[in-house]
Amino acid sequence: MAEAPTLRFKHLRGPAPKQRDEQFHTGDERQPIDLEPLASDTVSEEKGGFSRRTFLSGLGATGLLAGATPLGYAAPPVAPAAQETPEATGAASITLRVNGKDYNLRGLDTRATLLDTLRERIHLTGTKKGCDHGQCGACTVHVNGRRVNSCLSFAVMHEGDEITTIEGLGQPDNLHPMQAAFVEHDGYQCGYCTSGQIMSAVALLKEPIGSADDDIKQAMSGNICRCGAYTNIVAAVRQVRQSRS
Numbered sequence: 001m002a003e004a005p006t007l008r009f010k011h012l013r014g015p016a017p018k019q020r021d022e023q024f025h026t027g028d029e030r031q032p033i034d035l036e037p038l039a040s041d042t043v044s045e046e047k048g049g050f051s052r053r054t055f056l057s058g059l060g061a062t063g064l065l066a067g068a069t070p071l072g073y074a075a076p077p078v079a080p081a082a083q084e085t086p087e088a089t090g091a092a093s094i095t096l097r098v099n100g101k102d103y104n105l106r107g108l109d110t111r112a113t114l115l116d117t118l119r120e121r122i123h124l125t126g127t128k129k130g131c132d133h134g135q136c137g138a139c140t141v142h143v144n145g146r147r148v149n150s151c152l153s154f155a156v157m158h159e160g161d162e163i164t165t166i167e168g169l170g171q172p173d174n175l176h177p178m179q180a181a182f183v184e185h186d187g188y189q190c191g192y193c194t195s196g197q198i199m200s201a202v203a204l205l206k207e208p209i210g211s212a213d214d215d216i217k218q219a220m221s222g223n224i225c226r227c228g229a230y231t232n233i234v235a236a237v238r239q240v241r242q243s244r245s
């Protein structure tokens with residue numbers, strides 16, 4: 001066994017060497033002890049000990065090695081990036097027919113909704129985005145004559161369809177009868193929901209619903225008006241329905 005601990009813990013030592021020798025040793029069996037000065041934190045590594053500096057250096061080296069690439073390991077070669085074709089990036093080229101006019105759309109994100117495509121690619125902003133979750137009806141358009149929440153429908157699904165927005169319903173000097181009735185009955189306040197309300201009301205004219213106001217309210221329940229213009233909206237729809245019966 002090495003005797004280094006005897007040197008290290010000087011304060012725990014028993015009697016002085018001379019005194020101890022006198023107690024436990026006699027004659028030639030005594031061995032000389034090579035006393036070295038007790039340095040602050042060193043015990044020579046030649047004697048099998050560790051210094052604080054040695055210990056901390058070891059920790060640092062261990063940390064470095066932990067993050068190092070194992071010897072003999074070579075990273076696999078990185079494959080060159082595939083060429084970004086429209087198909088590879090999820091884009092499509094389609095033609096949408098909106099308000100009687102064809103729009104060729106190149107590089108259209110296949111995840112784009114009909115609503116976003118109408119507003120941001122074709123720049124028909126009369127169709128509004130309210131909730132973007134199919135709950136308010138502000139985005140209502142006609143697809144082949146039927147009302148659709150355009151925020152819930154992908155544009156790429158509608159190639160070949162006949163799409164109608166509020167811009168295709170009437171013009172300022174030639175309003176659709178439903179637009180004129182909304183103006184006459186003051187069926188709006190801020191107007192944000194109005195294009196969706198009118199598109200729903202026009203589609204409703206061809207739907208098999210009853211003649212009562214409650215039937216109108218039920219059929220229009222998917223169109224929310226935060227301004228609360230419901231009474232006037234129903235009056236406008238009732239007038240147009242009666243004019244056609």
Ligand code: FES
Binds near residue numbers: 137151
């Ligand atoms: S924005 Fe489409 S239903 Fe509200």
Ligand code: FES
Binds near residue numbers: 188
């Ligand atoms: S008029 Fe303002 S939300 Fe209907």
